[in-house]
Every structure is written in C-alpha cells, then in structure tokens.
Amino acid sequence: MEKRTADLWVTEYQTGNMRLGLRLKEILCNKQTPYQHLLVVDTFEYGKVMLLDGAIQITEKDEFTYHEMMAHVLMCSHPNPQRVLVVGGGDGGTVREVVKHPSLEKVFLVDIDEEVINASRKYFPSVSSELDNEKVEIKPMDAIKFIKKMRDYFDVVIVDSTDPVDFAAGLFKSDFYMDVFNALRDNGMMIAQTESPFAEADIVKGAYDEMSKVFPIVKLCWGAMPTYPTGMWTYTVGSKGPDPSKPLRDVPVETRYYSRSIHEASFVLPRFVRELLSEEEGK
Amino acid sequence: MEKRTADLWVTEYQTGNMRLGLRLKEILCNKQTPYQHLLVVDTFEYGKVMLLDGAIQITEKDEFTYHEMMAHVLMCSHPNPQRVLVVGGGDGGTVREVVKHPSLEKVFLVDIDEEVINASRKYFPSVSSELDNEKVEIKPMDAIKFIKKMRDYFDVVIVDSTDPVDFAAGLFKSDFYMDVFNALRDNGMMIAQTESPFAEADIVKGAYDEMSKVFPIVKLCWGAMPTYPTGMWTYTVGSKGPDPSKPLRDVPVETRYYSRSIHEASFVLPRFVRELLSEEEGK
Numbered sequence: 001m002e003k004r005t006a007d008l009w010v011t012e013y014q015t016g017n018m019r020l021g022l023r024l025k026e027i028l029c030n031k032q033t034p035y036q037h038l039l040v041v042d043t044f045e046y047g048k049v050m051l052l053d054g055a056i057q058i059t060e061k062d063e064f065t066y067h068e069m070m071a072h073v074l075m076c077s078h079p080n081p082q083r084v085l086v087v088g089g090g091d092g093g094t095v096r097e098v099v100k101h102p103s104l105e106k107v108f109l110v111d112i113d114e115e116v117i118n119a120s121r122k123y124f125p126s127v128s129s130e131l132d133n134e135k136v137e138i139k140p141m142d143a144i145k146f147i148k149k150m151r152d153y154f155d156v157v158i159v160d161s162t163d164p165v166d167f168a169a170g171l172f173k174s175d176f177y178m179d180v181f182n183a184l185r186d187n188g189m190m191i192a193q194t195e196s197p198f199a200e201a202d203i204v205k206g207a208y209d210e211m212s213k214v215f216p217i218v219k220l221c222w223g224a225m226p227t228y229p230t231g232m233w234t235y236t237v238g239s240k241g242p243d244p245s246k247p248l249r250d251v252p253v254e255t256r257y258y259s260r261s262i263h264e265a266s267f268v269l270p271r272f273v274r275e276l277l278s279e280e281e282g283k
Numbered sequence: 284m285e286k287r288t289a290d291l292w293v294t295e296y297q298t299g300n301m302r303l304g305l306r307l308k309e310i311l312c313n314k315q316t317p318y319q320h321l322l323v324v325d326t327f328e329y330g331k332v333m334l335l336d337g338a339i340q341i342t343e344k345d346e347f348t349y350h351e352m353m354a355h356v357l358m359c360s361h362p363n364p365q366r367v368l369v370v371g372g373g374d375g376g377t378v379r380e381v382v383k384h385p386s387l388e389k390v391f392l393v394d395i396d397e398e399v400i401n402a403s404r405k406y407f408p409s410v411s412s413e414l415d416n417e418k419v420e421i422k423p424m425d426a427i428k429f430i431k432k433m434r435d436y437f438d439v440v441i442v443d444s445t446d447p448v449d450f451a452a453g454l455f456k457s458d459f460y461m462d463v464f465n466a467l468r469d470n471g472m473m474i475a476q477t478e479s480p481f482a483e484a485d486i487v488k489g490a491y492d493e494m495s496k497v498f499p500i501v502k503l504c505w506g507a508m509p510t511y512p513t514g515m516w517t518y519t520v521g522s523k524g525p526d527p528s529k530p531l532r533d534v535p536v537e538t539r540y541y542s543r544s545i546h547e548a549s550f551v552l553p554r555f556v557r558e559l560l561s562e563e564e565g566k
Binding site: 009011015016017018019020021022023043044045046061062064065196198199222224225226230231232254255256257258259261262264265266268270271272 | 294299301303304326328329347348479481508513514539541547549
C-alpha cells in the first residue's frame, strides 16, 4: 500500500470569485486579537506566511518586493528624509528598509494591533529585524488618532495598511490624507499601498482621487507582488513638492527588487491603468 | 430556509504547492484532444478561460497584457518585420496583435493542436478575431518540424508555447533555438514566454542560458500577467543584431498594456532577476 500523507492547505479568498491556495507544513499561530484574526502558517511555496482576517500580509519569499517599494520610492526621492512615519506595517518589513537610509533620524511605527508586532518578532525574524533599532519608536495605537496630533513634523509617511475594510477603511479617505498633509513638513510626501488595478480598480481609482483632493502632486507607481491578488500592485504617492518619480540617490545597502532604474520604470503605467486614473468621476 | 446555490470552482495547480481557484458560471468545453486536455470555462472573475492540461492559457480579462508583450516588443524593435512565425498561440491572440503592424506581409501560425484553434474561434471571438486575416496562414503541425525546413525566411519568431513539459519541452532547448536562428533572416529576432522568476526560476535561467548558446544578443523583459503563476511573467529575446530593448516605432492601433515607454521599462530587471541570470551554472 502506498504511503499516504495529509493534504493541508490554507486558502485566501482574494475576491468572492478568486482564491489562492498554499500547501501547508504547519499552523504556527491561529488566534483572534482585539482587532482581527491572526494566522501564521508555514508553507512549501512561500515559507512562513502571515494572514490577517484571511488576507495574506507577508510571506518570507516575496515580502521584499513590497517592502522595498514601500520604503525606497520616497526615501530615495525626498530631498532629505529625516523623520518618517509608518502607518500599519506592524510586521516591521517597511521599517527594516527605511532604516537603511543614513539621513533617517527617527521612524515611528504606528500599528493598531500589537499582536501583529509580537507575532512578527516571534515568527519572522528576518522581517522584524530592525524593530529594536534605536531610531525606531513603536506606538501600538490607531494611526488616525496619532496623526491628528502631529503638525509639520514628518518628511515621509508610509501607509502600509491592510485592505480598506473595517478599521483600515479610513486610511483610504481624503480626511485622513488631509491629516497626513498637515503632519508633513515642507517637501513632505506620503505613499500608500493601493491594491491591484485588475482585482480592485475602484480602490486604485478611489485612493488616487481622494489623495488628489489634498496633495498638489499625486502619482502612481506599480510593481510585482506575487501573493497579493493578481500579482500587480500599485502604490500611490502624494507630494507637497518633490517629484516622486525621480530618484535622487541609491539605497546604500543591497536590495533585491528595488533599484534606481526600477524606481523610474515603476512610474511607467500601462495604458489601461492611465485610463482608469483619468476617467471622469460619475462617468 | 435560505436559498442555496451550487458552489462551482475550477482549480489550477500552479505548482504542487500553490493553486489558483476561480468561481465558475459554467463549463463550455471539456475534452481530450489528440495532444492535451482542453477545458473552456466561464468564470465570474476573469470571464471565459481556456486551460490546457489544467494550466490556464488565456482569460478574456487579462490576455491583452501577455499578447501585447509577446507581439509588440519585437514588432516594434525589429527594423522592418515583414515575415513572422508564431509557434503555438493557437488561440490567435498573438496573431491579432501582430497584424496591427503595417510592415507585416505574412504571419504563419503553427500550433500542433488544431482543436485549440477551433475552440478559440468558437468561444473567444475577441481573441481569434484575426485568424481569417489574409496575411495569416495557419499550419496545424509540430513547429519543431516546421521550422527545420525554413532557412533565412523569418524576421520575427514568437514562441507562444505552453509550459515546458511534454511536447512543448523541446521549445526551451538550444537545438530548437538553433533551428529558429537558421530560419531567421539577417536582423532576425525571436521572443519566447519563459515563465515566472518566483515560481520557476530554473526555467527562466535555463531558457536564457540555452538561448545564449545560439544568439549573440539575449535579453529578458517582464510584465504583469495576473492569471499566470505569481503574476510576474518573463519574455526572453534572442537577436541576431537589433537591440530588442529599443523600440523604433509605436503600435499604430490602440493597445491597453503595451506602449513605447512600457517597452523600455519592461527591460529594467529587478536585482534578484539580474542575479538569477548571471549565476554561474553548476554553482
């Protein structure tokens, strides 16, 4: 008789009509936090994977593409990024990339859910590796409340949020972008993850339009991100002045996805994305 | 009692450890051809989808990104593309893009499986729309045999194959690339779909190395392709002379993904892909 093994899978419902399955080695953490369901699994294809409310947040194998884009696009195009805020991003991957820049004086990590931070420290040491860096200050609280109290303080704000549902929905609205605007110094810039133009065209368009109500310069860039729905991911930048599509320097430490030329290429949009952004509202 | 509906899904095993599921409206065609299993389904997320031996080939929603890259990168960088060969590609999507170029005199579509062509005509009219164009000659036969008889004939060869297993495996080997080289005229160029650097790094590297044994110039470009594994897809070009990364003209008919600037950006490789290609064999 042939040897049989159990067939374990985790399934992410990326939309109601599309799902990604990954074969499991093991479930490492499976719990409800005060804010969301937190699952950490070990998989054959992507190594360890963290899911929040059923949505993949990071995998060991591909997190570098997302975190490098989130951090370096602005850290390389702002004239002198000293003070940085990361909204969400409790896994620490974006912070790990931000601290590679010598101009940095201080980065706040404001994630509403401390248990995400703790899980990343425990299960993703290569992602959370810089959380104890002396330039990092962790604030486990609602970023929407945190940012309202800050004025003319930050150079760069990075919105490394979950999908725009539940408590994260407010992070895709112009009220929040206005608070970010006010928290930024002159030349300040923000970047937000803004989903896939194939799976969630409305969110891409909505974030772009909401940010355009507040910032004089708004630009979209994109990159590969295999475990996010459709693998084509957008990042939307609002700027008070600097052109985010023009890198001013290289990352001084080695990167695996990002480079100065990838930075420039990421702002070249396929025609269907350009058309999505230029569509008249209410059309 | 709540109304219940059936819950139908088609599942593609992208690797042994990763699968993509799409919710079904209906199965339209489900048969074994002399060469492979052919499935056409209608889905909620991607419209109609064709699978061969369980692998997604085209979907109505995202086929444009793949077919535009396959056709226009060479049709726009070859000095004067008059005679074109499409290997595989029985759905007709690549041919539809190739005939947009006025320099074209003749395009041969050589697909081993005539039933793929017939299914595309029946279920994918927007993809097969140019199969009856007077410049198109369809040859339902093994392209490996076809190309051995051709000398100094083609300007552009496009290898729009299935994954390198079974009868398509030979399409990723230097013997075949040598036959393509011989079938090309001066300034001739070939392009092949060469899988994902995340899911199939060995295939990306292997095709690049095999092509490098034959062509003096070999370059890789990439683009988004949501329903192919990881969504990041590579295309490898072998050239007898022209630089494939330099577009010489625009596509005279509207495109949705490709543009001259996307062409240039697609040759900018993330560092991990560059490193993959430069790795010493046997290291």
